[in-house]
Amino acid sequence: MADTLHLAADPVELTAALVDIPSVSGDEQRIADLVERSLREQTALEVVRSGNAVLARTNLGRPTRVVLAGHLDTVPVNDNLPSRLEDGVLHGCGTVDMKGGDAVMLHLAATTPEPRHDLTFVFYDCEEVEAVRNGLGRVEREMPEWLRGDLAIVCESSNAVVEAGCQGTIRVEVRARGVRAHTARGWMGVNAVHALGEVLRRLETYEPRRVDIDGCLYREGLQAVRVAGGVAGNVVPDEAVLTVNHRFAPDRSPEQAERHLRELFDGYEVTVTDVSAGALPGLAHPVTRELVEASGGAPVAKLGWTDVARFAALGMPAVNFGPGDPTLAHTKQENVPVNQVRRCVEVLRRFLG
């Protein structure tokens, strides 16, 4: 392995070089060391390290600052390394999620000497595991000033289209209770599993909202993700639990989403197991408008939840913009088309001047 990466060279080769350094969550030291050394070669950048996160920024006194963020870790390798370039598509673990985006950021860090906005680059660890380990969360707690700016661009794959804001997500357990009995005398009991029929009926007839915000269409969703109940093969069950995941447009707060579910499942015990706020697209902000113009296309709504919401919670506009198809993330077949890597570099270079 070279001592440093050639950041100024071809961003596709840079992507392949990053992909070929395995960096499953928790095992990012090698890639973080390499990224740190490579960034320290860029004398215009102030570089700091936090665990296996590496942060770098310009200090040019610009009136505005843009934060670009990407995680360095991947899901476990699935017999899909080293990388393989075939017909203009780079295959391998981490190509789309998200070393293509990391390469775009690193390349820009080395080749944008006079940006119109001051720039902060955030490469972080442990995005693919439980939220409490997320490196961006640690940076936010330990050095929050490094995340401040007028716009955050999370370079996770978005098909090289600006995806604005993100939807919130809330999971609840809907619990039905009954009375146990032997099935030979079932009428002496109350079947909690049968009682879930009514809950499923409400799910079936539910009409999810479609919400237009700043020209972005958010499609909400309400899906049962787990169902469990049962005591023994000859016992009327006295408890059954349906876990439901609701994705909600960012015009609603987590509290509003919870209230909505409690109304919908009225008559049942509802327990919130986890919730994450969405993020408004924030497209009215001038810096965001510049990015959208540079991308040459209308932004679309981000439906999944991403770390964009962490930046939104800091009060900044935040968008997703990165190469590759996000639905390939976490699959063995993940890949990134190289022309999208190049397109992201071009759009961001145009935006950053």
Add this chain to the structure above:
Amino acid sequence: MADTLHLAADPVELTAALVDIPSVSGDEQRIADLVERSLREQTALEVVRSGNAVLARTNLGRPTRVVLAGHLDTVPVNDNLPSRLEDGVLHGCGTVDMKGGDAVMLHLAATTPEPRHDLTFVFYDCEEVEAVRNGLGRVEREMPEWLRGDLAIVCESSNAVVEAGCQGTIRVEVRARGVRAHTARGWMGVNAVHALGEVLRRLETYEPRRVDIDGCLYREGLQAVRVAGGVAGNVVPDEAVLTVNHRFAPDRSPEQAERHLRELFDGYEVTVTDVSAGALPGLAHPVTRELVEASGGAPVAKLGWTDVARFAALGMPAVNFGPGDPTLAHTKQENVPVNQVRRCVEVLRRFLG
């Protein structure tokens, strides 16, 4: 511990003595040894041993033979030994399930020198565990001639009332399939858990039959006993399984019961996981009529499944008749009223002459 039990003495004391010998399924050797030694003292009886089952019979040349059967094992002790007699009720593990019935059988074996019918006593092991280990099944395979007779009386608890025949039981898995998708784009998938809503609707509106056979009313039942499905908190599930237990009156064969469920759950995958035939009450048989008359009351339908069905499958009428409330079986609080133990002895002595 005495070398033998005092079979001819008080059947309530005999019950307590049996209860105070722990005999959880698989650990019946001690109690089987004692029962065997005690029966061998009865010189009129032919005694054989099969594993931890003990069988004894008269060979008096009577034109008819009555088989009495009881299992020696119990469910695991639950801090409810030794036995405790309080206000005419004997408490402890195995009191109602079914050492009260075993004591009735043992007492009769020692105190009925001239029965009107030849008698066979079957004490067996491993009734409380998986059917393949059931000692009565082993006896049936290895020495089936020992189970032949004109009437079988299983002395499991029936509140000292003749319970005739038994219902059949069948368990099926009803499977719904869908298409996985990320919940952020739920409309790209098909939710298998939601599809169970229709199955639960059919269960809710199902009207179980009530069937009168020989004056016994059988109440059928159809109950979900387990539900399971789910992949991850953010994935639309592609499979969900509902396990349903159907208890069916003995006018239907297992094949008819299965066909009924396949019609009911038309449109879903239905897999039979286990089935046991019921047993017709067989009350038209003269020997059975004699027992009912001796018991002085109208027989009632047995709703649960018991080893009565094993005898019925051999082509014999078979009934349940034993002391205690069967709904207390397998509970920590299990107990047997001593007057029911005495009543069972009286009824059977009257019947056997």
